[in-house]
Amino acid sequence: MTALRARQRKESGGARAFGYALMLLTIALVVLIGLQASQRIVSYDGAMNLQVAQNLVDGAGYSRSYHGVRPFPHEIQTNAPYIVPAAMVFAVGGMGPFTAQLTNLLYLVAFCVIAGGLFTRAGRGWAWPALAALAVLVTPGLTNWGLNGFGEIPALTWWLLGTALLFPAQPKARGRTVAAACLGLAVITKTVMLLPVACTLAVWTLQQLSGLRADPLEIAKRITTVALGFLAPVIAFEAWRMLGVGGIEA
Numbered sequence: 001m002t003a004l005r006a007r008q009r010k011e012s013g014g015a016r017a018f019g020y021a022l023m024l025l026t027i028a029l030v031v032l033i034g035l036q037a038s039q040r041i042v043s044y045d046g047a048m049n050l051q052v053a054q055n056l057v058d059g060a061g062y063s064r065s066y067h068g069v070r071p072f073p074h075e076i077q078t079n080a081p082y083i084v085p086a087a088m089v090f091a092v093g094g095m096g097p098f099t100a101q102l103t104n105l106l107y108l109v110a111f112c113v114i115a116g117g118l119f120t121r122a123g124r125g126w127a128w129p130a131l132a133a134l135a136v137l138v139t140p141g142l143t144n145w146g147l148n149g150f151g152e153i154p155a156l157t158w159w160l161l162g163t164a165l166l167f168p169a170q171p172k173a174r175g176r177t178v179a180a181a182c183l184g185l186a187v188i189t190k191t192v193m194l195l196p197v198a199c200t201l202a203v204w205t206l207q208q209l210s211g212l213r214a215d216p217l218e219i220a221k222r223i224t225t226v227a228l229g230f231l232a233p234v235i236a237f238e239a240w241r242m243l244g245v246g247g248i249e250a
Helices: 002-037 044-058 080-093 097-122 127-137 152-166 173-189 191-209 216-245
Strands: none
Touching (some): 002 127, 152 191
16 A cells, blocks of 8 residues: 555656646747747737827827828727737837737737646646647747737637636636626627637537526526626727717718
């Protein structure tokens, strides 16, 4: 029995050491990506996004000033959940190569943390979370579309967070509203996120309807809560847009 316990402790120690090594590798890779990004100029489309962020800092409102000032321009396909944090970064650190990339880097780290957090449900230790984060970081094209002022990773971050919160290991009523709001922020960031968000909400709705002891009133209450949570940020942004462009007709 003593020998068996010693062997189990040894195996457990080896697994922990392997997990720590993977986590250090993940951190080192994030640092390397950050150092490379700090010397990289953002893309043309990304610069258009970040110009809106700079205009917010300068007091010109949510507008772009390329070929004339235009509030809430339709050609800007990445919106407030990326633009507003970028504006906060510029307000604190000014505009430069590193600050232009910093918002994307922070979202990328957040995405890795959420992805890793999902895999903590697979068991103890750091190995599975670190592997999940590494899988994200070595995805082909990630350093291009995940940085450079693009909104894909920010949008996916809100979607993944909302999905994780909507399907928690231990469901809580208040978590559904927060999860739905995150899904709404994903759609605000990039309209194309309607596709994965719709899939998430469809699976969740089917899960509610398939309950063996489902109470129709409780199901209706949950669905209403999620719908209102999703619509809240969307309506708030559209109201801001309406005021910015001059009313409903505009």
